[in-house]
Amino acid sequence: MSSLIVEQRFNGPPGYAHGGLLSGVLAGHSDRQLRVRILQPVPLQVALEIHAAPDGSVQLRQGQRLLARGEPASLQLSVPRAPTYLQALEASRGFIGFNHHAFPRCFACGTERARGDGLRIFAGAVPGADCVAATWVPDSSLAGASGKVRPEFMSAALDCPGYFAARSDGVPMLLGEFAAHVDRLVHVDEPCIVIGWRIATNGRKYEVGTALFDEDGEPCARAHALWIEPRMFPRG
Secondary structure (H helix, E strand, O other): OEEEOOOHHHEOOOOEEOHHHHHHHHHOOOOOOEEEEEOOOOEOOOOEEEEEOOOOOEEEEEOOEEEEEEEEOOOOOOOOOOOOHHHHHHHHOOOHHHOOOOOOOOOOOOOOOOEOOEOOOOOEEOOOOOOEEEEEOOOHHHEOOOOEEOHHHHHHHOOHHHHHHHOOOOOOOEEEEEEEEEOOOOEOOOOEEEEEEEEEEEOOEEEEEEEEEEOOOOEEEEEEEEEEOOOOOOOO
16 A cells, blocks of 8 residues: 545546646556546545556545446557647647636646646647647756656656537536556657547547657557546545
């Protein structure tokens, strides 16, 4: 068992942990590819417990409450070709969150977060393509000992573009499932392209894919996610 406290900086919805980052943290406690299911919003600044099993599965608990679990699963995802860096930069100018944002303090896509605090990934629609895209230049606060971006922050970068690919009206949704695979860790200050695309819808559930590329369009990471529009949204 390992202990975990999600710091205030790493929020998604107000008062709760960022789902992509949390999934990346849990994945780091397994030697298997995981599909993480977030069963309940995970609170910030609270002592939590990570239980890793011999079969590679992982559970996140707060006392007797099961908050999230990761199960070994393969990631099958067909990734579209990346737009150019300039196309992604232009797409980000149309980010709907500049006009209305459900979570303006979100660690990954919040417009109220400064560089060096949030990731500032603002994914907007790419003209002529069925995807959203943004540019991203990771800062030094995200680096591990190698000088490359830590895996959980790569996972976080793959989260929010899926939300904006799922819907374009800013309706609040929660991340229900997330499975990410990192091909290579990017370097601090390395220009990157992040995209998201919608795969399918089923009522209030939205299946999406996301991918991260380097400036030349070479793939670095990808993720498959399920977003859910809750009937009642939790308050922080």
